[in-house]
Amino acid sequence: MTSAGEQPDRTVLLTDTGERPWRSANLYGGDEYSAAYDELTNALGDFLDRLAEARPETELIASMTESLSELARGLDPLAVAERDRVFGRRTDLVSRGQTMSPTVDLAEVDDRSASGTVYFGPYFLGGNGAVHGGAIPLVFDEILGRLANASGRPPQRTAYLNTDFRSITPVNRTLTIRAWLVSEDGRKRVLRATIHDQDILCAEAEGLFIALRPGQP
Numbered sequence: 390m391t392s393a394g395e396q397p398d399r400t401v402l403l404t405d406t407g408e409r410p411w412r413s414a415n416l417y418g419g420d421e422y423s424a425a426y427d428e429l430t431n432a433l434g435d436f437l438d439r440l441a442e443a444r445p446e447t448e449l450i451a452s453m454t455e456s457l458s459e460l461a462r463g464l465d466p467l468a469v470a471e472r473d474r475v476f477g478r479r480t481d482l483v484s485r486g487q488t489m490s491p492t493v494d495l496a497e498v499d500d501r502s503a504s505g506t507v508y509f510g511p512y513f514l515g516g517n518g519a520v521h522g523g524a525i526p527l528v529f530d531e532i533l534g535r536l537a538n539a540s541g542r543p544p545q546r547t548a549y550l551n552t553d554f555r556s557i558t559p560v561n562r563t564l565t566i567r568a569w570l571v572s573e574d575g576r577k578r579v580l581r582a583t584i585h586d587q588d589i590l591c592a593e594a595e596g597l598f599i600a601l602r603p604g605q606p
């Protein structure tokens with residue numbers, strides 16, 4: 390693990406081919422479009438991780454700005470209504486088709502619980518090797534929201550999400566994440582989740598999810 394103030398150990402971050410080990414495209418198969426979109430979000434996430442680590446010279450900054458602006462202009466005419474979008478709306482994709490939060494790779498999921506791993510790359514650094522305190526509830530909302538909405542239940546919204554930060558959550562480590570249903574009472578579901586670095590409890594959360602009434606936004 391990288392301690393405060395040291396350069397990250399590149400051997401931890403990169404494979405021999407230069408790929409990030411926690412970003413692998415199309416883990417769950419899928420059609421050609423899904424595979425291509427998975428690769429797009431992997432590439433975007435990879436760019437953000439590398440940008441977060443880099444200190445580019447002015448010339449390269451200008452050139453990257455131009456390239457990004459050109460890509461953005463290319464997307465301009467392709468905007469569609471929310472219901473038709475891909476980004477963040479595809480639960481069949483590894484990252485739900487988004488880069489807002491790190492990929493939660495769920496190995497075990499049933500109606501009442503889910504567990505797997507999460508890896509916060511350099512993009513999610515808060516400081517001194519610790520994940521930003523806002524990124525952790527984001528991941529908890531992801532996993533609890535997915536569990537609350539699982540198995541054909543009506544759509545739910547988070548009414549509260551209380552997070553306790555028990556020890557620092559390190560970047561650049563594969564962490565264990567678990568979530569489970571605690572109780573169910575009519576439209577209300579209480580769920581809890583934890584993030585561990587081996588046997589160290591990094592953070593835990595409790596969320597109340599409310600099933601939406603028909604037509605409720």
Ligand SMILES: CCCCCCCCCC(=O)SCCNC(=O)CCNC(=O)[C@H](O)C(C)(C)COP(=O)(O)OP(=O)(O)OC[C@H]1O[C@@H](n2cnc3c(N)ncnc32)[C@H](O)[C@@H]1OP(=O)(O)O
Pocket residue numbers: 480530531532534535538545546547548549575576577597599601602605
């Ligand atoms: C498959 C996709 C995967 C997605 C993953 C990401 C998931 C992301 C999910 C979200 O983050 S949603 C965005 C964040 N949340 C919101 O924007 C919710 C904003 N709030 C609302 O829309 C409403 O307040 C809400 C729907 C949560 C509840 O309003 P309602 O009018 O439907 O319910 P009501 O206020 O009558 O409360 C229902 C019950 O819940 C209780 N309750 C509501 N809010 C509470 C609260 N904050 N604390 C404690 N109890 C609460 C309330 O007391 C009541 O209890 P009883 O039935 O026993 O009387």
